[in-house]
Amino acid sequence: MNIETDLVKKKEFSTSINSGIQKHSQEYKVLAILRYLYPQKFSTMINGEAPDLQDNENGVGIEVVSAAQENDMRASRAFSELHQTKGGDNEKSEERIRASGYKFVPVQGKKVGISTTGTSDSEKVLVQKIVLKKAGKIQQYKKNFRKVGLAILFSETPTSYAEDHCLEWVTEVLNNFQDSFDFVYVLSHRFCIYYEIQKNVSEKRCFTENVYKSLSTIARMTAEGQLSLTDPEWL
Numbered sequence: 001m002n003i004e005t006d007l008v009k010k011k012e013f014s015t016s017i018n019s020g021i022q023k024h025s026q027e028y029k030v031l032a033i034l035r036y037l038y039p040q041k042f043s044t045m046i047n048g049e050a051p052d053l054q055d056n057e058n059g060v061g062i063e064v065v066s067a068a069q070e071n072d073m074r075a076s077r078a079f080s081e082l083h084q085t086k087g088g089d090n091e092k093s094e095e096r097i098r099a100s101g102y103k104f105v106p107v108q109g110k111k112v113g114i115s116t117t118g119t120s121d122s123e124k125v126l127v128q129k130i131v132l133k134k135a136g137k138i139q140q141y142k143k144n145f146r147k148v149g150l151a152i153l154f155s156e157t158p159t160s161y162a163e164d165h166c167l168e169w170v171t172e173v174l175n176n177f178q179d180s181f182d183f184v185y186v187l188s189h190r191f192c193i194y195y196e197i198q199k200n201v202s203e204k205r206c207f208t209e210n211v212y213k214s215l216s217t218i219a220r221m222t223a224e225g226q227l228s229l230t231d232p233e234w235l
Helices: 006-010 019-037 070-084 090-099 120-135 138-142 160-174 209-223
Strands: 053-055 060-066 102-108 111-116 147-153 183-187 191-196 201-206
Touching (some): 019 053, 019 147, 019 183, 060 138, 120 147, 120 160, 138 147, 147 160, 160 191
Parallel strands (some): 060 147, 147 183
Antiparallel strands (some): 102 111, 183 191
């Protein structure tokens, strides 16, 4: 991934992302993070359908799911509007953020983020619900691939407890299935956790928020048709 191009550095979005392509943007974001962290391993993986990411050359597929409820997505879009829309109605965006159960919190210097009052219990329920739903479709995903994984993307900052225990929540569900995913990735704005189920091994890699921002920019531009997987930013 070439995240230092002038195109990426200078890109500023004038509006929030269209909800109709948000799912595709999330899929490209997962692919961008994986290519950034594992450039050789994911160099031939592209977007597809059921599973969402496909490496036909090596017979590997990844289904992508967002660990976000409707309130999370609403707050995320409003926060995006707040920072990306110039001359917009900031008060309305701020109201939508607070109405979604979020508050503004200082991050670094003058920068602010948003945080919900949700607990790790609610995160566990959400994660296990989406894993259960996807695990029930495993045969559909494995039809044309020898290995299939699940990528769980936290759209908003997870609690530290969720970061430490998310793999436990996932395996609690998958242990109830004779045939399940071969591996799992859990991703957020600053980390990527990999878990290989049969070998029971895991690893965690971290990256900066600036890197995440650049990868998110590339992902959105690709979803909106401004970039393709053959462009320098993806190589």
